[in-house]
Amino acid sequence: MFLLIALAVYTASLIGLFVGHISSGMMIGIAYIKVIMIVFLAFPVLFYLMVSTDSVIYIFFYLLPSRAAFYGLMDLYSGQVERLWLNIAILAAYTVILNFVFICFSQYRTKKIYQV
Numbered sequence: 001m002f003l004l005i006a007l008a009v010y011t012a013s014l015i016g017l018f019v020g021h022i023s024s025g026m027m028i029g030i031a032y033i034k035v036i037m038i039v040f041l042a043f044p045v046l047f048y049l050m051v052s053t054d055s056v057i058y059i060f061f062y063l064l065p066s067r068a069a070f071y072g073l074m075d076l077y078s079g080q081v082e083r084l085w086l087n088i089a090i091l092a093a094y095t096v097i098l099n100f101v102f103i104c105f106s107q108y109r110t111k112k113i114y115q116v
Contacts, residue, residue, distance in 0.1 A: 001076055004084070007091035008069035012040070014098040015065075021105065044070035065094040 015036065023029035044067045051057050061067050072087030 001073075004069065004072045004076070004088055004091065007088065007095055008066070008072075011065045011069075011091060011094050011098060014095070014102055017102060018098075018105070040064065040066035043067065048074065062090055065091060068094070 016033065019029055019032045019036065023032055043061065043064055047058070047061055047067065048070065051061075068087045068090040072084055072091070075081070075084045075087065
């Protein structure tokens, strides 16, 4: 459970860093964060309540990292441990991908700033 929560928190913080780099002002950054929070909280709950596990949409919406965290916590709560490792693997993949993208983005940004 700790691994699932740690990966979810780290992924959310990386996305927050992206928002911080992309937003130019404080107020627009707050607006971006609010929209991302609504997307990250609302979609997993809606899909959990409305979409069956047999549909194609169920697999498609693993594109949201918060969905893997939410479903992992719900699997822990219901006692279904066999899908828990899939959710942890998906969150770990998101962590690796977002780390790589953030490192590339920050290196590009520093090169662009210093080459003025």
